[in-house]
Amino acid sequence: MAFEHTLRSPVECSGVGLHSGAPVKLRILPAHAGSGIVFRRTDLDGFEIEAVSRNVARVSYATSLMKKGVLISTTEHLLSAFIGTGVDNAIVELDNLELPILDGSAQPFVAMVESAGLRQQRRKRSYLRMRKEVELRDGNKFIAVYPARGYSVAYNIDFPHPLIGKETFEIDLSGDRYAREVAPARTFGFREDEKAMREMGLIRGATPENCIVLTREGVENGPLRYPDEFIRHKVLDLIGDLALLGHRILGRVVADRAGHAMHTALVSRILRDSSLWEQVTADEVAEAVPSFAALAPRPA
Numbered sequence: 001m002a003f004e005h006t007l008r009s010p011v012e013c014s015g016v017g018l019h020s021g022a023p024v025k026l027r028i029l030p031a032h033a034g035s036g037i038v039f040r041r042t043d044l045d046g047f048e049i050e051a052v053s054r055n056v057a058r059v060s061y062a063t064s065l066m067k068k069g070v071l072i073s074t075t076e077h078l079l080s081a082f083i084g085t086g087v088d089n090a091i092v093e094l095d096n097l098e099l100p101i102l103d104g105s106a107q108p109f110v111a112m113v114e115s116a117g118l119r120q121q122r123r124k125r126s127y128l129r130m131r132k133e134v135e136l137r138d139g140n141k142f143i144a145v146y147p148a149r150g151y152s153v154a155y156n157i158d159f160p161h162p163l164i165g166k167e168t169f170e171i172d173l174s175g176d177r178y179a180r181e182v183a184p185a186r187t188f189g190f191r192e193d194e195k196a197m198r199e200m201g202l203i204r205g206a207t208p209e210n211c212i213v214l215t216r217e218g219v220e221n222g223p224l225r226y227p228d229e230f231i232r233h234k235v236l237d238l239i240g241d242l243a244l245l246g247h248r249i250l251g252r253v254v255a256d257r258a259g260h261a262m263h264t265a266l267v268s269r270i271l272r273d274s275s276l277w278e279q280v281t282a283d284e285v286a287e288a289v290p291s292f293a294a295l296a297p298r299p300a
């Protein structure tokens with residue numbers, strides 16, 4: 001993957017937003033090399049918001065972008081799918097304020113990219129290669145990135161629940177494991193939090209079809225796709241939030257009990273200090289990491 005990639009043709013889907021419950025049509029279009037990922041509100045005269053850190057707005061249960069008062073909410077699953085499938089440039093049109101939740105995972109977005117196919121562009125892909133470590137702490141939450149030859153993400157969670165407890169998952173994203181091991185992992189929520197969240201209007205679009213519902217004892221709407229689906233979904237979210245760097249990272253990211261707020265805090269901390277990293281092209285990376293050169297787009 002020495003060069004940037006976009007989609008071969010447009011693809012679309014429709015659904016509802018998890019948090020807003022708003023119906024939305026989403027269309028992914030090919031885009032020029034060097035343009036990155038750009039969201040476009042077709043219901044607001046095509047207003048565009050770039051998927052980069054400076055547009056991050058509100059971050060609690062999901063990651064939202066905002067520019068001049070225009071909101072795009074819950075970007076993390078689609079951005080995660082783009083990193084996992086090797087899409088560098090795309091225009092994402094939507095006709096409402098929130099991306100569709102679909103089945104709660106990134107798998108439908110991966111399937112859309114695969115059905116469109118990838119087109120190689122002339123521009124060499126560039127990476128942010130970490131030169132120094134960055135560690136952020138907030139109580140018992142932790143997130144860090146360390147210099148490394150490839151891109152990997154490790155996550156730990158510790159939820160007091162019989163099906164979760166302590167879980168750890170690590171993935172090297174220079175390989176092809178993402179689509180099989182991360183993309184299908186779904187969003188989850190706790191039944192005991194549901195009433196309060198519904199009353200606050202935070203989960204208007206949640207249904208048993210787009211969210212794993214955990215009771216005190218187990219899962220209400222099983223079966224799970226993986227025994228450790230929860231931690232895999234945290235990894236999925238983290239990859240999507242790190243995409244707001246605007247470039248792929250070369251480093252090892254480690255997170256412990258973090259969430260969207262800490263993921264995006266790491267992104268802005270990295271971007272604020274350019275002595276922490278250097279921008280390198282895929283050629284320079286391939287010399288150091290042969291597997292990057294061998295990595296081809298998945299056949300569509």
Ligand SMILES: [Zn+2]
Nearest residue numbers: 076077187237
């Ligand atoms: Zn998520």
